[in-house]
Amino acid sequence: MSVRHLSSLFAPSSVAVLGASNQADTVGHLVMRNLLSGGFAGPIMPVNPQYQAVAGVLAYPDVASLPVTPDLALLCSPPQHLAAQIKALGQRGTRAAIVMTDVRGHMPAQGPRPLSEILLALAREHRMRMLGPGSLGLLAPGIGLNASGFVRPAAEGKVAFVSQSGAVCTAVLDWARGHGIGFSHFLSLGEKVDVDFGDAIDYLGTQPDVRAVLLHIESVTDARKFMSAARSAARNKPVIVIKSGRGAEGAQAAASHTGNLAGADAIHDIAFKRAGMLRVYSLEELFNAVETLAHTxxxxxxxxxxxxxxxxxxxxxxxxxxxxxxxxxxxxxxxxxxxxxxxxxxxxxxxxxxxxxxxxxxxxxxxxxxxxxxxxxxxxxxxxxxxxxxxxxxxxxxxxxxxxxxxxxxxxxxxxxxxxxxxxxxxxxxxxxxPTYLTPDEAIQGFMHLVTYRRNQHMLMETPPSLPSEFTANVESARQIIDLAIARGHLVMSEPEAKAVFASYGIPTVETHIARTPDEAAAVARRMNGSVALKILSRAITHKSDVGGVVLDLETPDDVRRAAEDMAQRVAQTFPDAPLEGFTVQRMARRPGAHELIVGATLDPIFGPVVLFGQGGTAVEIIRDQAVALPPLNMALARDMLERTRVFRLLEGYRDKPAADLESICLTLIQIAQMMIDIPEIVELEINPLFADARGVLAVDARVRLEPGKTKGPHRLAIRPYPAQLEETFVMRDGRAALLRPIRPEDEPKHYEFVSRLSPEDVRFRFFGLVKELPHDQMARLTQIDYAREMAFIAQIEEDDEPRTLGVVRAVTDPDNETTEFSVVVRSDLKGSGLGKALMLKIIRYCYERRTRYMVGQVLRDNRRMLRFCEDLGFERIGLVDEDVVELRLDLRRVAALGD
Known part of the structure; x- marks a missing residue:
């Protein structure tokens, strides 16, 4: 993610047009006409060796001849000239370029790589930002900039619009002018090989003249960048999105119900909600939503x-x-x-x-x-x-x-x-x-926009409850089971193998054994001594009940033997190509009245792992009552999944039927999400049915599909999970051991207590003023952080059988990872314990390992102890923000010289 040089794109001081033309039917002519008629105050320099002047403006034969280096260059030339022009602009020092030429299908002479990749490589070599190729350009009416190929200009307003479709851009411009709607910025992304939605949202989200950001999305490329940028911007202003192609993507063929149920549009929908955005479904609804959110x-x-x-x-x-x-x-x-x-x-x-x-x-x-x-x-x-x-x-x-x-x-x-x-x-x-509306329908739609937006914002700011029980996964055990299955070629794990993995994560499962023959199945049933269920064992058969591969309530070993013989014969007739590996024999789960649920996970090609929950059983794809979510999950997000299904009303209990143990169901969803984070080889898993009643949950049937060689670690997730590997123990000078770890949303209640135990002087030094109590939304911002772009470490210790927060250090990094701003505070009664230095060294090393260049901070001039402390760590005073505040900076390239 980066906003580097985007100011040269959105607010340039000078513009060059390469391929400018006097021919009326060319893009170069239209672009020059738009630039000159827009009222832009800076130099506009046409570049074309065929003309002495374009539209009455002196033209230049090449980039080298330009009198000044342009901040922004618009490229309207034929594809074969673009690479040389990007290189020349980069050498000249231009910081942003809009490639308006459509290069799709063009085969460059430089080799087999697409031309768009060649242009991107040349731009990055010179640290130049590139919009497009195939972009229709951008408009910034506030500065008179119409750097576009649009036929009609945009009126000035307070709303930014970003789309990757040129056709949608032209339609929106025409529609907006007819309705008296203006824009602060209007952007056509084109192929978005460099500047994409994440970059645009990051820049526009920080601009004070942008009241709301509107997005028209066909596809998301970098899901983590997109989610981080959207979550950051949505905390400050409305971000409203239209996603087109809702039905075109279709469901992929999958080896489980989960893969078929987790449709791509539902995943986009929950991603938008998770980021605090509001989704709408028409252009008119889009602008109505802007008016509602801005005026209410x-x-x-x-x-x-x-x-x-x-x-x-x-x-x-x-x-x-x-x-x-x-x-x-x-x-x-x-x-x-x-x-x-x-x-x-x-x-x-x-x-x-x-x-x-x-x-x-x-x-x-x-x-x-x-x-x-x-x-x-x-x-x-x-x-x-x-x-x-x-x-x-x-x-x-x-x-x-x-x-x-x-x-x-x-x-x-x-x-x-x-x-x-x-x-x-x-x-x-x-x-x-x-807000005012023409019809009752529009008015109610506006009200529901506000309700939905508020709900999504609440999800951003919500403090989740703690887990109902201590959840510690035995990742090593699960890892061994997975590795052994891969070594054996069991990429679709057997039911006992899959259940063993689930058990490693604390999910209750039914006792299950493998039998290779009917006689062996009878022997297993005899040892189990009770009613059993018999299932066919074949990795080629996804839904066993569809082929008569499940028989329940078998009471005796002879019943099991006969059922196995009949089952083998029946499956051989109905599914002759499926290799039969044997049978599974499992103890009958006696849970009368229990709800049959489905819990699963699959991989989305854009957003990575996705968790699914809904009503289960054999008719799951007919009922289609399910909700999806993106890992990582907490109890609040898991509860939200439950509440988005129809079966939730049944789970709450009715008439004489008690409510199911909802916390156990939520915990199972969290465990499944963590499994997808920890073990990237799992590409699909499913528990169907998961029995749920007042006594808890029980996984009855299980399936896991593996794919070796998948990306290790959490990199495939759209939202970076809690980085547990950063936890460590520090022994203070009084001998007590404190846990230094990343902050979690669940820490908010203890953070109030921590702030309350700071002295008035420490509160003033930390918050630059006397603060009696931080409101929930501000405290949520401090505890619910995006680990992809900021970090906060807390020191925690057990006091009176309760965890207590002793101190916190945080660093908020710019999207370019160039500079991070730090702050640190330790409980007032712990001065001299060594904790403050331990926290500072931890955050410094963390930022150093992220390759951040500078760490900066602001300290009150009368906070002499803090100034000496920072200078001892290598910080330098670089100036005064005002007469009371000193700005400090640490060059993190020198951090290796710091001792322990």
């Missing part, structure tokens, strides 16, 4: 909606749409109902939706809205209006605005239905930054 005060309590209208039919339409979209109509409390009854005219019932009647004026609207906005059971109010002669539109609108301004908790949405008679009222709402 986010509800602080939940998702309960009240509806006020002067026409009962409008209210019914809104309620129907709300229920269909999964929304919640707020039930009115007795206190709210009583308060409404006191202000409503005779014949108007206090209810939700609240129909005030066609004669309702501004005063009645105001009184009713004032009560609803102050009610604790309501999170948002939709105010609707239909034109009536006796109810003035603008008067009511102004009353709604004034009332909404007096309340800062619940959100207000408006829907003034009609056209000529309500235009002025809608303008009032727009000026007051209150």
């Amino acid at each position: 005060r986010r509800p602080t309590r939940g998702h309960r909606l009240a509806i006020v209208t002067n026409g009962g039919g409008l209210g019914v339409m809104a309620v129907d749409e709300l229920i269909e979209r999964g929304g919640t109509l707020a039930p009115l409390s007795p206190a709210t109902t009583k308060a409404l009854a006191q202000v409503l005219p005779p014949g108007v019932m206090p209810a939700n939706p609240l129909d005030l009647g066609g004669a309702a004026g501004g005063e009645l609207y105001g009184k009713a809205l004032d009560i609803l906005l102050g009610a604790g059971e309501i999170d948002a109010v939709l105010v609707m209006y239909a034109p009536f002669a006796q109810s003035p539109s603008t008067e009511i609108a102004q009353t709604v605005i004034d009332t909404a301004n007096r309340h800062r908790t619940a959100s207000v949405f408006t829907c003034w239905v009609g056209q000529a008679q309500v235009v002025a009222a809608r303008s009032l709402f727009t000026e007051a930054q209150i």
Whole structure:
């Protein structure tokens, strides 16, 4: 991930156009016309040896002849000239280039490599950023930059739009101009061989003039970069995405139910949610969502909606749409109902939706809205209006605005239905930054956008509960089982082998044995001494029950022998090409009334490992009730998976059936996710059925598919998991041993306690001011970090049988991995324990190993102890941020000289 030189792309001081032309039907002509008409203040330099001037501007024969080095170059030349031009620009010192030429299918003379790869290699050699090839360019109306081949320019606005499809870009531009929508930036990625979605999001997410980032995505290339950038940007501003090609990717052929159920679009969907983005499904919905999120005060309590209208039919339409979209109509409390009854005219019932009647004026609207906005059971109010002669539109609108301004908790949405008679009222709402919609359907859609966005943001900021029991996987045991299976050529593991791996991760399994013949199966059943299940053993048969390969409740060894003989004959007839390895005999799992679930994992070609949960059994692909998630998981994310399925309602219990042990199910999902992190050779696994009831879970049938040689470690994951390998023990000077480890989201409660035990002086030194208590969203940012681009180590010790946080050091690194900013604080009563130095040395070594170049920090001038401490570690004072703050820097290339 990198934003290096992206300022030269998005905000250049000078532009050159290579391939500029006076021929009206060429891209070089259109680009020059756009640049000159856009109002760009810097030099615009056409490059073409065939012309003395292009569009009346002096032209230059080549890059070397340019009077100044351009920040940005637009390449409109034929494919055969591009490589030489990129090389010349790089040698000249140009920092960004847009390759507008489509090079797909062009075979360069330089060899068998695609031309796009050759251009990328040349650009990287000179540390030049490249947009495209095949890009239609970019627009930055705020600086008058129209560096594009678009036929129409963009109006200035506060929204950035990024797409890889030129056709979609042109359609959006045309649509937006017709609706009066402007842009801060408008970007066509093209083939995105260098600058991609992750880079664009990283840059735009930090720009103060960008209110929201809109994405049109066909495909994601670097999933980890994309997820890290999106999660970072979405904490600061709305990131809204349209993903096209939802049905085109199709399900891959797979060796299990899981591989078929985990569709590609569902995986993209959960990735967007995990990153805190909002997904929409049309251009109109995209821009409606922008207006909703930008103009609405986010509800602080939940998702309960009240509806006020002067026409009962409008209210019914809104309620129907709300229920269909999964929304919640707020039930009115007795206190709210009583308060409404006191202000409503005779014949108007206090209810939700609240129909005030066609004669309702501004005063009645105001009184009713004032009560609803102050009610604790309501999170948002939709105010609707239909034109009536006796109810003035603008008067009511102004009353709604004034009332909404007096309340800062619940959100207000408006829907003034009609056209000529309500235009002025809608303008009032727009000026007051209150969302307004044309129809009840649009209004409910806007409200649900807010609900969904808030839910995704909550997932970003949520503090997950701790695991219900201590979970320690025996990775070494599982590794040995996997390696042995690979050595034997068992790339589809036998059921006992698969269950042994699951058992190594603490997942309860049913006792299972292998028998090669019917007689051996009978002998195994005799030793097991009880009712057993018999299954066919063949790696070529994925779903055993489909071919009569499962027989349950066999009571005697003779029953087992006969069932095995019949099974072998039946399978030979129905599946003659499947090699029969024998049978598995397993103890019957007596769990009457237990739910049959499916838990599995597979590999997505873009996002890597994906975990699946849903209703299991033989009809799993018919029922298709499942949810997917990206590892790593915690209890909150696992619980979210459960809640996104229909079977969850059954798992909660009903009538006389007790609830299933939901924590055990969540723990199983976490264990499966960790297995996919630890053992990259596993490319597909499945437990179906997983029995679940009030007593816990039990894996009845298991399947694992292996692929040797897969990438080791966590690199294949879209979200970097908790780096357990960085844990270590440090013995303080008083002899107590502290665990130094990366911070986890679950540490938030103990972090509050840690901050509370800092002295006022230490709080001032750390936060540059007196802070009584950090709010949840700020504390969540400190504990829920993206390990791919920042790190925080805490020191933890057991005190009074509870873990206590003693200190923390953190480093937040820029996307280029050039500079990281550190901070460190140790509990005030532990000064002189050696803990502060241990934490600093740990973070310094970590950043050194990541090849970060500089570590910087800011320290108050009167914090002399900290200044001496840092200077002893090799930091240098490089200046004053202001008269009270000193900036320090450590060149990490010298870190090897540090002692222990």
